Amino acid sequence: MVAPNAQIWRQQAIEATKENEELRKKNAELVEAIDRLNETAxxxxxxxxxxxxxxxxxxxxxxxxxxxxxxxxxxxxxxxxxxxxxxxxxxxxxxxxxxxxxxxxxxxxxxxxxxxxxxxxxxxxxxxxxxxxxxxxxxxxxxxxxx
Missing domain, CATH: 2.40.40.10 (RlpA-like domain)
Structure with missing residues (x-):
């Protein structure tokens, strides 16, 4: 038997995964920018x-x-x-x-x-x-x- 909210939870998990990937990318960009600033300091x-x-x-x-x-x-x-x-x-x-x-x-x-x-x-x-x-x-x- 499948939980009645399984489809909703699956969609929420997919959306959360996409958000996490976007945040990881933004974090990597920030770390790179900080490294560039540190290099010139x-x-x-x-x-x-x-x-x-x-x-x-x-x-x-x-x-x-x-x-x-x-x-x-x-x-x-x-x-x-x-x-x-x-x-x-x-x-x-x-x-x-x-x-x-x-x-x-x-x-x-x-x-x-x-x-x-x-x-x-x-x-x-x-x-x-x-x-x-x-x-x-x-x-x-x-x-x-x-x-």
């Missing part, structure tokens, strides 16, 4: 410095093939190494240092120790890299590179 990162040559196999060529043996900038932007899952390669970012100064940089390198919210800042000398040390910086993505 200032985010805290730890910055270290590196040079084109080191004792562990550095060859002076970035992950993207840019020769940095005699330069620290590419197309007028400071070269940085990033975790490409956080800041994709070819992204242009703005760095804000503790003293309030800012600099634009381009993510064209990666590093084995660069995981999460860390960047490696290309410096032209070992002494300069030591002087740079480890710093807290703020990073804002200006133009997102390809993942």
């Amino acid at each position: 200032w985010q805290p990162f730890e910055a270290t410095a590196y040079t084109a040559f080191c004792d562990t196999g550095c060859i002076g060529v970035t992950k993207t093939g840019i020769d940095v043996r005699n330069k620290t900038h590419h197309n007028g932007l400071r070269v940085i190494a990033t975790d490409p899952t956080v800041i994709p390669l070819w992204s242009i970012v703005e760095l804000r240092f503790a003293d309030g100064s800012t600099e634009r940089a381009i993510a064209v390198d990666t590093g084995g120790a660069i995981k999460g919210r860390r960047i490696d800042y290309l410096i032209n000398s070992h002494q300069g890299a030591l002087k740079f040390g480890r710093q807290q910086v703020s990073v804002k993505i200006i133009e997102r590179g390809a993942k």
